[in-house]
Amino acid sequence: MTQRRSYAVGTGLFIVLGFAALAYLATQTTSVANTSRGDTYTIDTRFANVGQLKVRAPVKVAGVRVGSVQAIDLVPGKEEAKVTLAIDESHKDIPEDSVATIYTSGLLGDQYVGIQFGQSKTPVKEGGEIGLTRPAQQLEEMLGKFFGGGSAPDRLGGTFHVTGSFTNIGGLQPGAAVKMAGVPIGSVESVVVKPGAVEATVTLAIDKRYSQIPDDSSAAVFTSGLIGSQYVAIQPGGSPEYLADGDSFVLTQSALQLEDLIGKFLVNGSPSENKPGAQGAATDNAGKK
Amino acid sequence: MTDDAIVRVRGLTTVLNGKTIFDSLDLDIPRGKVTAIMGPSGTGKTTLLKHITGQMRGDAGSVELDGLNVPELSREKLFELRERIGYLFQNSALLTDFDVFENVAFPLRQHTKLPEELIRNIVLNKLQAVGLRGAARLMPTELSGGMARRVALARAIVFDPALILYDEPFVGLDPIALNQVLLLIRTLNETLGITSVLVAHELAAVQKVADHVYLIANGKVVAQGDPATLANDGSPWTAQFFGGEADGPVPFQYPAGDYASALGFPGGKA
């Protein structure tokens, strides 16, 4: 009988091990597992554009990992993303005037938050905020990532329409996403070439929740990743006036050929085509604050 | 004698793969006696035992065991019946997963909810009867052929069956073990009144133990009687079988065409 009992115990252990493996796979390697574990404190940051930054992405100081991204939300009523960082307790000495930047590991690599220390003697408090940030770089937003194209948001609040003229829309289709600061805010309603015109007129249906778009903002046709679908990205301008229903964008940037993109990247690393306003907005959000 | 027959076979006809094994076989196994079934190899003696236990069914005829017609029984009834039959396999058929004790205890554990104490007593009692109480904790692979057969016998009698079927119990036993098995069969029969049917070739052994002998050939009973008289009844079947002759009514040659023509000589009876 003891022999039989030992089989039962061994079998029980085996079954427990199997379920432990299931619990491990389910909680640690899937989307269920997005809570960070103890011994951390949080810092809030605001970015004009988070690009493809993901929850649980690393936070680094001088290239050394000090924590991870805990949450990414859109600040209500603003074209800003609020990113909550969970920093290890052992790194309590981050100066309050530090600058947080979204970087990309390599050309197509994943994004992470890098923190450059400031001069202040006071460290940022638990639950406090780093005021100075730099958003995800333009180039990265254009090349995108391997995963995740844009998806149109729901239209619970109704939509308003704005138009833009593009010399080249590439493969943009009606239904494609419209994004601001990397967050979907609407969709492309129609793409037409008006009689007698040489440019394509694109009508965008934008959620009314995001009605505060400066009227000198620019619209650009971007691609999610090298082989991803195309979408319209809106770069906010600095004007106090907002776009209203039926208005059109003054500044537009047409779809680029892949070869152009890579050529520009290799030559000067900063694409800018008839959109001087966007240049300033994208470069240094920190400076404006 | 037919009145107290425990097994009654009537008109049993079985054809396997086009070969007629039994051709309207009639046979009675008397209750409380030791009956031997003999016959040339391939006459279906083991097959007959399988008909009695219901493992095989004939194409025609009936096999009655204690008044029940075996081929018509449902699986449940058949299993109930088998609990009252012991069967000793030619190669013992001990369960290799279990030791000797658990092998003998196996039918008890499967069919009863007896307390462990009682199972232990019954099993040791049966092992003592076959002289292997000391080997209770050996595994089947550690036993010699004779010991394994005795364990199988202990297992076959663990339910004190009314009928035990022995399939070639004497094959491969040394003279000492053979004598012990003979003695066991006789003792079980005399002390417990267990009816025994044994299939065997060994004439000398059969003569010592059997009350009644059936000689089967070509699917029929060709001779029967008590062993002493049967050997000398003068019929050509018994003369050939017990005398070991190649020529006689039992063909030594497997049915074949003309030998001369098979070898390619002209003039054969092709």
Added chain:
Amino acid sequence: MSSRNDNVVVRSLAQIGACGLFLLTILAAIPRSFRHGRETVRQIWFVGAMSLTIVMTCGLFVGMVLGLQLYDVLSIFGGTSATGTVVAIAIYRELGPVVTALLFAGRAGTSVTAEIGLMRATDQLDAMEMMAVDPIAYVAAPRFLAGVVALPLLGLVFCAMGVFGGHLVGVTWLGIDNGTFWSNMTATVDIHKDIVNGVLLKSFAFGIVVSLIAVFQGYTTPPTSEGVAYATTRTVVASSIAILALDFVLTSFLI
């Protein structure tokens, strides 16, 4: 049954048909086999727990080699941070269930076939019949059930070891950031599509097929030593073909 003159197709069909009928026999015997619960537990030990070593070792190495290869290829595009994601998805959806099932067929399936074949050859199955114990309920059904229970568990263990192996190579040796490795994985791996439909459902289906083939081959083997040897070979061949063919069918439904 098939005669010797039938061609391969007819014989295969006859085998598949007999196998299907055998499955029905086993399923019918499962309620009766609950009386032999201990035997089922013992078989889970033999087919499941005893396969752990090989499954864990192979899972680790599969994960490691995937990590290495993916790192090598993805570094061409600067996308090494996707290593964890691709390792996890490849293992959960395909390699985990399929390789585990193949290992299981080789390790446990053959031993079940050989064991039942030997029981057949040494008349143990007939002896059970004679002791009024149904060998389908006592021998076949517990081994079948044990395989169906054990394979999904083994598949899960294989996957866990595979992810661990991928992490070991990717993060510990090649220096992918630990958070990047996990964050990409958790952002992409879906519990329903990858773990429930991938690992669990496939392993369960493979468990039924491999266990059925192993038990069937053992149960119907000719009672000779060559018969048992052929039956074990056939178990591996038939299981492997069945696993990969079924994998394709399942994938086309699940994807």
